[in-house]
Amino acid sequence: MTTTSERQMLxxxxxxxxxxLMLGGSIAMVAMMLHICADVLSRRFLGTPIVGTLEYVTYLYMVAVVFLPLGRVQEERGHVIVEVVSQLMPARVNLWVDRGAQLFTLAYVTFIAWWGWMETVRSFTRNEVVTVIQTDFPxxxxxxxxxxxxxxxxFVIVVQLAQSFRSGSQPPHSDPAAH
Structure with missing residues (x-):
């Protein structure tokens, strides 16, 4: 986990x-937890589930929990990093391997973001909905x-890459022992 001073580099x-965005993901997590707990209690004590729980969890809460915090995770360099071979390489080589990995990740993530935007536009133009309690949820x-x-x-990757090229040094990785 990175320290506050390392985060302040951005x-x-x-x-x-x-x-x-992390706050939004956290709020979605708490809302999902409360919604599911209320559904379980309703099933147990009232004998009936809360209608629409599955739809809200699937289409709203889980999407927010998974995607909104991605910028913060990248900021803290919290994604999985396999260092089996890189431990044997010199720091200069590791710097370029890290930059290459970030460039590849940037291309991949940007493509998926573009594709997700196209799906959002398609969903909007088709007025895609899911019906929950006789109500159409867009x-x-x-x-x-x-x-x-x-x-x-x-965006965080672009900033990190710019800083890496400007300073000529590798950004700090998260400490695996801290997780």
Whole structure:
């Protein structure tokens, strides 16, 4: 896990944006937990489930929990890093391997963000909905969370790469022992 001083290496607006998205993901997690607990209690004590729990968890909560925090995870360099071979390489080689991995990740994540945006637009133009309690719940707002979270991750990668090339040093990795 990175320290506060390592997080502060990124510009303040970037940190504020990732913090806001992380807060959104955290709120979705708490809301999902409360919704599921209420559904379980309703089944147990009232003998009837809360209608729409599965739909809300699937189409709203889980999407927010998975995609909104991606920028913060990248900011903290919290994604899985396999260092079996890199431990044997010199620091200069590791620097370029890390940059190459970040460039590949940037291309991949940016493509998926673009694809997610296209799916959001398609969902909006088709007025895609899921019916919950005889009410049509539009899907495009939740589909928008996918490209939003991935765009935040892409932006953080761009900032990290720019800092890496500007300073000529490798950004700090998270300490595996701290997790």
């Amino acid at each position: 510009p303040r607006p970037v940190r504020a944006g990732t913090s806001l 899907l495009w707002p939740t589909r928008l969370l996918v490209p939003l979270g991935l765009a935040a991750m892409s």
